[in-house]
Amino acid sequence: MKIFVFFGPAGSGKGTQAQYLKSDHGFHHLSTGDMLRSEVNSNSDLGNKVKSVIDSGNLVTDEIILDIIAKNISTLTSGNDHAGIVFDGFPRTIAQANGFDAILSSMNLSVDQAFLFDLSLEASLDRIAGRRIDSRNNDVYHINSNPAPESVVPFLIHRDDDQPEKVTHRYELYKQQTQPLVEFYSDRLITVDCELTISQIHAQFDQQIRSFEHKF
Numbered sequence: 640m641k642i643f644v645f646f647g648p649a650g651s652g653k654g655t656q657a658q659y660l661k662s663d664h665g666f667h668h669l670s671t672g673d674m675l676r677s678e679v680n681s682n683s684d685l686g687n688k689v690k691s692v693i694d695s696g697n698l699v700t701d702e703i704i705l706d707i708i709a710k711n712i713s714t715l716t717s718g719n720d721h722a723g724i725v726f727d728g729f730p731r732t733i734a735q736a737n738g739f740d741a742i743l744s745s746m747n748l749s750v751d752q753a754f755l756f757d758l759s760l761e762a763s764l765d766r767i768a769g770r771r772i773d774s775r776n777n778d779v780y781h782i783n784s785n786p787a788p789e790s791v792v793p794f795l796i797h798r799d800d801d802q803p804e805k806v807t808h809r810y811e812l813y814k815q816q817t818q819p820l821v822e823f824y825s826d827r828l829i830t831v832d833c834e835l836t837i838s839q840i841h842a843q844f845d846q847q848i849r850s851f852e853h854k855f
């Protein structure tokens with residue numbers, strides 16, 4: 640069972656490539672952002688606690704995030720039916736990365752590969768302005784580069800935290816809190832240049848995956 644982590648600014652394409660690992664390589668896709676949003680939508684205690692944090696573009700505490708991961712990981716690793724798990728948007732701080740290592744080592748696992756999805760603030764703002772999400776299953780579309788089919792349009796949402804000033808704030812937090820992971824994972828890091836088109840990003844990612852597929 641391989642453990643991959645994806646980090647990078649909003650709009651860099653992490654979710655899209657994680658979906659690809661799921662559909663074509665048998666990975667389980669775990670997005671902490673999706674999990675938190677489903678807690679918010681279900682009005683759970685946790686959801687009510689984190690709603691304003693997410694809407695403002697701030698980070699949920701390391702303690703809450705590590706608790707969610709610890710609660711879910713044993714279910715995911717117990718059945719041996721996945722090639723691996725891709726953690727999309729986690730870890731986002733050094734404290735989360737250290738906490739994750741502790742959780743994994745108690746299960747005789749470790750992070751096998753980290754992927755940095757590298758994107759400038761300008762490109763992040765541009766991508767997120769046109770991003771729309773299918774509220775039923777979190778599928779991601781873009782009004783110009785990847786328009787949703789007619790039947791999906793009524794279900795599309797533009798996330799509250801995808802407003803430009805919040806995207807800028809999220810990018811600043813990314814630089815301060817998440818970018819230090821480049822150093823943390825420097826011995827097993829692959830950088831994906833995400834300034835390119837979606838299909839070029841995918842081609843680049845796919846080539847990286849295939850180059851070490853024999854290890855899966």
Ligand code: AMP
Nearest residue numbers: 671672693696697698699704728729731
């Ligand atoms: P995302 O869908 O990955 O863009 O995440 C949306 C929001 O959920 C973030 O802006 C944070 O408020 C929260 N969130 C998701 N993952 C994490 C994490 N690993 N650590 C802290 N907050 C997170």
